[in-house]
Amino acid sequence: MMFSSPREMPSPSSIFSAYASMTASIMLLRSMAHELIPQPIRGYLFNTFRYLIKPRSPTLTLIIEESTGITRNQVYDAAESYLSTRVTPENERLKISKVPKEKKLTIRLEKGEKLTDTYNGFTLKWRFICAETEKNSANDIHNSNNSISVRSEKRYFELSFHKKYKEIVLDSYLPFILDKAKEMKDEERVLKMHTLNTAYCYSGVKWDSINLEHPSTFETLAMEPEMKNAIIEDLNMFVKRKDFYKKVGRAWKRGYLLYGPPGTGKSSLIAAMANYLKFDIFDLQLGNIVRDSDLRKLLLATANRSILVIEDIDCSVDLPERRHGEGRKQTDIQLTLSGLLNFIDGLWSSCGDERIIIFTTNHKERLDPALLRPGRMDMHIHMSYCSYEGFKILASNYLEISHDNNPLFGEIEGLIEDIQITPAQVAEELMKSEDADATLEGFVKLLKRKKMEGDVCENNNKRENQEKQCKKRKVSCKQKRGGGNSKSNVGVTQRRTRGIIKRGSSL
Ligand SMILES: Nc1ncnc2c1ncn2[C@@H]1O[C@H](COP(=O)(O)OP(=O)(O)OP(=O)(O)O)[C@@H](O)[C@H]1O
Numbered sequence: 001m002m003f004s005s006p007r008e009m010p011s012p013s014s015i016f017s018a019y020a021s022m023t024a025s026i027m028l029l030r031s032m033a034h035e036l037i038p039q040p041i042r043g044y045l046f047n048t049f050r051y052l053i054k055p056r057s058p059t060l061t062l063i064i065e066e067s068t069g070i071t072r073n074q075v076y077d078a079a080e081s082y083l084s085t086r087v088t089p090e091n092e093r094l095k096i097s098k099v100p101k102e103k104k105l106t107i108r109l110e111k112g113e114k115l116t117d118t119y120n121g122f123t124l125k126w127r128f129i130c131a132e133t134e135k136n137s138a139n140d141i142h143n144s145n146n147s148i149s150v151r152s153e154k155r156y157f158e159l160s161f162h163k164k165y166k167e168i169v170l171d172s173y174l175p176f177i178l179d180k181a182k183e184m185k186d187e188e189r190v191l192k193m194h195t196l197n198t199a200y201c202y203s204g205v206k207w208d209s210i211n212l213e214h215p216s217t218f219e220t221l222a223m224e225p226e227m228k229n230a231i232i233e234d235l236n237m238f239v240k241r242k243d244f245y246k247k248v249g250r251a252w253k254r255g256y257l258l259y260g261p262p263g264t265g266k267s268s269l270i271a272a273m274a275n276y277l278k279f280d281i282f283d284l285q286l287g288n289i290v291r292d293s294d295l296r297k298l299l300l301a302t303a304n305r306s307i308l309v310i311e312d313i314d315c316s317v318d319l320p321e322r323r324h325g326e327g328r329k330q331t332d333i334q335l336t337l338s339g340l341l342n343f344i345d346g347l348w349s350s351c352g353d354e355r356i357i358i359f360t361t362n363h364k365e366r367l368d369p370a371l372l373r374p375g376r377m378d379m380h381i382h383m384s385y386c387s388y389e390g391f392k393i394l395a396s397n398y399l400e401i402s403h404d405n406n407p408l409f410g411e412i413e414g415l416i417e418d419i420q421i422t423p424a425q426v427a428e429e430l431m432k433s434e435d436a437d438a439t440l441e442g443f444v445k446l447l448k449r450k451k452m453e454g455d456v457c458e459n460n461n462k463r464e465n466q467e468k469q470c471k472k473r474k475v476s477c478k479q480k481r482g483g484g485n486s487k488s489n490v491g492v493t494q495r496r497t498r499g500i501i502k503r504g505s506s507l
């Protein structure tokens, strides 16, 4: 269609006639297409045309369905947990529930609820959708008269964000949500302590479990900070090295030997490790196991992500004699600790992941050297008497005081390093009263008293040692003592090394 001059405006009648002729052409084309192009191709062309002319949206929406068909969708479950922590005052309807074993209330979004989250400085919009669907039951397809329609709910999340963040969302934001949800699940997990039930002695022993409610954590544990950090680092390294263990062909396990006097926190450290890793504890009291077959059965019944504890192994190594004394056949007794370790190694290499084994003893020197040789246990941890660092942790836990707000700390620092006092004894002293000053004064008196006793004891030991040395060298001890400056020994005590960690080459 042409206009007489480019400056001339088209008249309404000419616009109308142009529109009419364009519509007529489209109608003609449509009817020709109907005649000439088959239906499926026509549909395809129509959709393509629509796609091409549709205005582009900058937003990408991901649909996260509850199930993948066969199994649950982990992203959905993770998003559900994660979003419960992102609830804002904008939300109007939330679902709240609690089941008996859970510690906390569970919060979930109600259908239709929306949430806005930010990640790396950009915004993401979440919407929870719950759509009701109606399906005919499969059995009734052939029998339309009796067809039963089954109502079901389809639940999913819609996650919308700007398209340019697609990579970040897929590679970083969603993995972050998966990790976060795992962390939350671990936190909520109720840990179990499994002990042997000996009531089944004749039909074999079995595990009984109770909730592990030991409150010990690395924060409450009185230990040298370097030693504590070394243990935490070792545990962190262990849990993240699944692929490494697989690559080098080793069982994914770690062994710790805790040794030291009673009351220095060996059992507390085990509980702290379990609470930190969220691992269950299996407390294997070897004294209650009679047959190898029972031991095998018990070990097979332990779960992954667990700590197998064998306490007081210096007592357990006498097992054969004890059993023999009880009238058991020698053939029943094939258990030595290093034999047990080999056995566990073999078992866990084939069926076990993320296993920790901990032996404790009060007398390391009494242990079978085979157990102590390098490579047997990965870490030897010496739990020793309370140091000043340990005291500070206990004082803060029990009395909520620190060296900044109490002048007696200086005096305690000077005294405690020279005295053999276990953290258990310190804890007991600090629990005596709620009055922090009075408690610390009493504690200082106790340390002074102990120091007096300790000095006498240590000086006596020194004299005995000197005499032994003198005898060896066939020199008269009296002569030497007479010539020496005996005063120099008075009041001098040696500082003990507290908390030694020896690392064996890994198992
Ligand atoms: N290092 C520590 N840090 C904090 N508390 C401790 C520590 N050591 C001991 N305690 C306190 O003393 C109590 C007894 O300690 P624990 O049972 O851990 O000692 P243990 O070394 O296992 O003793 P045993 O050799 O007799 O089994 C604990 O419940 C805890 O209250």
Ligand SMILES: [Mg+2]
Pocket: 266, 267, 268, 311
């Ligand atoms: Mg103990």
